[in-house]
Amino acid sequence: MPNVLSSRLTAEVRHGGTRRVQEYARGVAAARPVATGPTTGSGTVIAFWPDAELFETTRCSFAVLAERFRQVSFLNRGLGISLTDERPAGGARAVSFRFPDGVRDFVAALHAETGTFLPPDVIGFEHEDPRMAGTMEVALLWSGSHPERVRGFTNSRATRQGGTHVDGFRDGVAAAVTAYARERGLPAGDDAPRAARIGDGLTAVVSVKLDHPEYLGATRELLGNTEVRGCVGEAVREHLGRWFEEQPQRAAQIVDRILRTDHRD
Structure with missing residues (x-):
């Protein structure tokens, strides 16, 4: 290009x-x-x-390039990127990025912007699914009561309007929370807890890398691959459900808060 x-x-x-x-x-x-x-x-x-x-x-903007390179480094675990600007009269300025934990580090950085306490347990996983001809990398955490912050990416490009990968993520989280609640006799109700309530205090990054991405609209900001939704949803439910089992104290705190908030509404 x-x-x-x-x-x-x-x-x-x-x-x-x-x-x-x-x-x-x-x-x-x-x-x-x-x-x-x-x-x-x-x-x-x-x-x-x-x-x-x-x-x-x-004229290139150092700030814009630095932010984009930082984002790319987050989305490609272990990738090191350096940027040097030799234009300033007072001397060159330079930044370097490398994030060994990939999207987990991305979620921690996004959460830090909320100014709330960072829990020690960023939940994350990577998964390859041949049905969608690609891989996914997902990280998330709940903390505080700030509005939901879910960021979607396809092949390291931001999909600001979301798409099937983000929809699948929300499906999987709702399914995992509902299954956990019902297994323990909690009042989950007949339907999955509403996404708005599950998203309270939630920060997440959903990154997919696809061989053949399909977008809706000319801006390429809305992913349209239909098979991606089911694949991501299944993987999120499985991995989050396993984390709930391995971390019962944190799981109980998260699910109880979601259900109590949902019940009050």
């Missing part, structure tokens, strides 16, 4: 002890790759100049 949107782009590839460079002009190769000498290690460096004929401004 940067190649198409750039007035100029250079790609440097280090592999097999050789460094090769190729240049492009507005998406078209200016010449064949050229070997420029020996090198150690391996990797790729892309340098590009945004096309002023396509963009209103070609």
